[in-house]
Amino acid sequence: MTVQPDTGEIQQAPVAAFLARHLNGRTDEELSTEFHTLLDAVRAHGKKGSMTITIVVDPPANGVESAPMPIGIESAVKAPKPTPVKSLYFLDNDGMPVREDPRQTQLDFRTAPTTTDYKDA
Template structure:
């Protein structure tokens, strides 16, 4: 026994509701289900890779025909919105020099001159 959504009174004339999963698998010969499965897989991969949350929103639109008469066909469409996390490049630290340009070296620090040390293959015994 089911209830009417408007009156919430028991109605004997309605069958069990259709299974949503069965509808989704059959909609547009399975193309929508395949697309949603691919997007879901991409979401799982992105969340595992980036360690941040994401979402896959599935929206089912149902529209009556113009000049609706009971028993007329309904237009049903399915939309998806994938919100997968993306990589965030790390920030780098820069200083600003006297001319207002970014530099990796602290302009307040004195620069040290480096020279290459001579190389040798001989080892001293200690």
């Protein structure tokens, strides 16, 4: 933040311009890639997602006022994921998941004999 001595106007550095210049533009490229990955995932899964950008500022080394301040950019993307496919199971008497209902009685099926003799009507 800079104060203009003749007008007293306060000038602040635009955050977007800072992000675009940080690490010679590499941060902007990485954030853009993550942003478009998020957009693709939201479009593909029809669910919301989010992206958080954090600017981390460390104090100057050894508390020296004129020393440089380390500034880093961190990002976190919470992209939606596909809903996992589920399958239905029953619990048997031992509490184990099984595909067939243990309370249902089993019917023994057998193949009916085949014939080629047809009765004329």
